[in-house]
Structures are given as C-alpha cells and as structure tokens.
Amino acid sequence: MKAKNQLIVLTGDRPTGPLHLGHYVGSLANRLKLQSTHRQYIMIADAQALTDNFSEPKKVHDNVLEVMLDYLAIGLDPKKCTFFIQTQIPEIAELAQYFMNLVTVSRLQRNPTVKTEIAEKNFGNSLPAGFLAYPISQAADILCVKAQIVPVGEDQLPMIEQTNEIVRTFNRYYGRVFAEVKAQLSAVGRLPGADGKSKMSKSLGNAIYLSSSRKEIEQVVMSMYTDSKHLKVSDPGRVEGNVVFTYLQAFDSDKAEVKKLAAQYSKGGLGDVVLKRRLIDVLDKFLQPIRERRQKLAKEPKKVMKILEQGTAVTRKVVLQTMKEVKTAMKINYF
Numbered sequence: 001m002k003a004k005n006q007l008i009v010l011t012g013d014r015p016t017g018p019l020h021l022g023h024y025v026g027s028l029a030n031r032l033k034l035q036s037t038h039r040q041y042i043m044i045a046d047a048q049a050l051t052d053n054f055s056e057p058k059k060v061h062d063n064v065l066e067v068m069l070d071y072l073a074i075g076l077d078p079k080k081c082t083f084f085i086q087t088q089i090p091e092i093a094e095l096a097q098y099f100m101n102l103v104t105v106s107r108l109q110r111n112p113t114v115k116t117e118i119a120e121k122n123f124g125n126s127l128p129a130g131f132l133a134y135p136i137s138q139a140a141d142i143l144c145v146k147a148q149i150v151p152v153g154e155d156q157l158p159m160i161e162q163t164n165e166i167v168r169t170f171n172r173y174y175g176r177v178f179a180e181v182k183a184q185l186s187a188v189g190r191l192p193g194a195d196g197k198s199k200m201s202k203s204l205g206n207a208i209y210l211s212s213s214r215k216e217i218e219q220v221v222m223s224m225y226t227d228s229k230h231l232k233v234s235d236p237g238r239v240e241g242n243v244v245f246t247y248l249q250a251f252d253s254d255k256a257e258v259k260k261l262a263a264q265y266s267k268g269g270l271g272d273v274v275l276k277r278r279l280i281d282v283l284d285k286f287l288q289p290i291r292e293r294r295q296k297l298a299k300e301p302k303k304v305m306k307i308l309e310q311g312t313a314v315t316r317k318v319v320l321q322t323m324k325e326v327k328t329a330m331k332i333n334y335f
C-alpha cells in the first residue's frame with residue numbers, strides 16, 4: 001500500500017436512524033475518496049445522539065448497527081478506515097469537560113446550527129445543558145485523534161469554527177498541543193428534502209435512504225417539488241430550485257442528457273412525470289448494489305459489531321496518547 005497523507009481525517013454521524021442520500025452527498029462521498037489517501041477515523045456519535053434522544057436509549061443503541069451497515073454497504077472499507085463508537089472511549093468525555101472551561105454559554109447560544117435545532121425541537125425552558133454543549137463535545141471528537149480534516153455538510157461549519165476557537169484558546173493557555181482543523185465540503189452542496197425546503201429528515205417523510213426499496217424511492221420522487229407554475233407539459237418550467245433536477249444533477253451520470261433535459265424543460269414541452277421516472281431509475285440503479293450488500297451484511301451483525309470493537313480499541317490507543325499530552329500541558333499529571 002502506498003504511504004498515506006499525513007493529515008488525519010475524522011467524521012461521524014449520530015445513530016438516530018438510517019443514513020440517507022443527503023448524508024451521501026454531504027459527507028459520505030468525500031469519505032469514500034479520502035479513505036485511500038488519508039488516515040481516516042469514522043465515529044458513530046452515540047453520546048451526541050443521546051443529547052436530544054436521552055429518553056430513547058434503545059433507538060440510539062439499535063441504530064449503531066444500522067449506521068455501520070450503511071457505511072460498509074456504500075464501500076467504506078475497514079482495511080482503509082478505522083470505525084469506532086464515541087461512548088466507548090470515555091476519554092472523549094473527559095477531554096470535552098476540560099474544553100467546557102474554554103467556551104462561554106453565550107458563545108454556545110450563538111452557534112447557528114444549535115440555534116436552529118433548539119428552535120426546531122421546541123425545547124422551550126427545558127433545554128438540556130448537554131444539548132447546548134454538544135459542539136464542545138464535537139470538538140473533543142475531532143481533537144482526540146488530532147484530526148485536521150473533517151468531511152461534513154455545510155450545516156456543520158459552525159462546529160468547525162467552534163473547534164478552532166477551542167484549539168486557539170487551549171494552545172494559548174496550556175501550550176501548543178492541537179492544530180487547527182478544516183472542513184472538507186462536498187462539491188454538490190446541500191441536497192434538499194423532497195419538499196425542496198428543509199434538509200432530509202425522517203420525521204418530515206422527505207428522505208430517500210441508502211436502504212430504501214424501489215417502491216419507497218418511487219413514493220418520495222413522485223412527491224418531489226418541481227415548479228408550482230409548471231402546470232401543463234407545454235408550459236416553460238423552472239430548473240433552478242427544482243428538486244428533481246437537483247437530484248438528477250447529483251446522481252445522473254449522463255450529464256449531457258441532463259443538460260439537454262434542463263434546456264427542454266425551461267423552454268416548455270417536458271412533463272414532470274417523465275423526469276421523475278428518469279430519476280427513479282437513476283436512484284434505483286445507484287442504490288441497488290448498496291441495498292444488496294447491506295442485506296448480506298445484515299445477516300452477520302456480530303461480525304459487523306466486531307469491526308467496531310476492533311476499531312474502537314485502535315482509536316483508544318491514539319486517544320490515550322493525546323490525553324497524555326493534554327494532561328501534561330494542563331498540569332494535571334500528578335503520579
């Protein structure tokens with residue numbers, strides 16, 4: 001195997017449900033590329049999932065396997081990356097505790113992603129401290145293995161910014177231990193949900209999963225938002241902001257044909273159903289091998305969990321080394 005780039009990559013997902021095409025476009029596609037060139041850690045963020053699913057431990061527990069199946073099914077390879085479970089490395093929580101001192105509550109309240117999530121979840125007066133502070137814990141996820149590249153979607157940029165503020169503050173008080181980190185954004189940008197407004201989510205029923213059947217794909221694609229003024233086939237239609245075109249541009253390998261269809265749609269004379277049929281075929285063709293691999297892997301859950309167990313052990317060794325440096329820098333190494 002050729003020598004890998006020295007820069008370390010870390011990213012992860014909350015195990016709250018199966019992964020969808022938004023995850024694929026936003027982050028998983030980049031991870032597939034990075035796994036051959038970089039040292040890459042992939043973390044299942046069960047502690048972070050518990051910050052807003054604390055009353056549903058079974059959901060979080062069961063989705064660890066589901067997310068891992070998605071990873072393996074798309075071709076993330078345990079020979080090339082290291083997979084681990086966040087809670088099984090208690091030093092991440094320890095590191096997060098030290099970072100807590102370096103971040104103000106008002107700074108956390110200004111984090112745009114957290115702000116949006118707080119509004120969406122209607123926490124009102126019962127906002128859990130753990131939820132407000134999860135960006136600090138996320139900084140610990142990234143820095144515990146001294147990662148410098150984080151392949152994520154745009155919504156995670158505030159977390160990277162927060163992490164870099166912690167890096168600077170930590171190094172200023174305790175000496176240089178950490179380096180700043182960079183987000184690696186996807187080339188395609190954000191993939192909207194079928195309604196075109198929000199990002200994909202299970203509760204909104206606007207998502208296509210990596211494990212979706214053809215029938216489920218059909219249901220979601222047929223409900224996709226196109227152009228409310230495109231009533232008759234002969235009407236000129238809007239391509240910009242048309243969810244069907246956004247998806248075709250992301251997944252249809254025949255780019256020239258998509259361009260032709262877009263031109264025809266703008267002029268008038270192309271119906272939504274024809275486009276939607278094409279998209280269903282494109283997505284089904286993309287997901288079919290993933291679905292098949294996933295079904296096979298799902299028959300051997302013990303083997304899949306073993307990969308996580310081994311990866312967690314490998315990661316923990318690295319984290320313990322980081323913690324040694326952190327404790328020396330912070331003068332909490334007594335014995």
Ligand code: TRP
Pocket residue numbers: 010011012013014045048138141142150152156
């Ligand atoms: N917050 C991320 C999400 O909701 C998941 C996550 C947890 C993460 N820790 C991370 C992503 C560290 C990148 C790096 O998708």
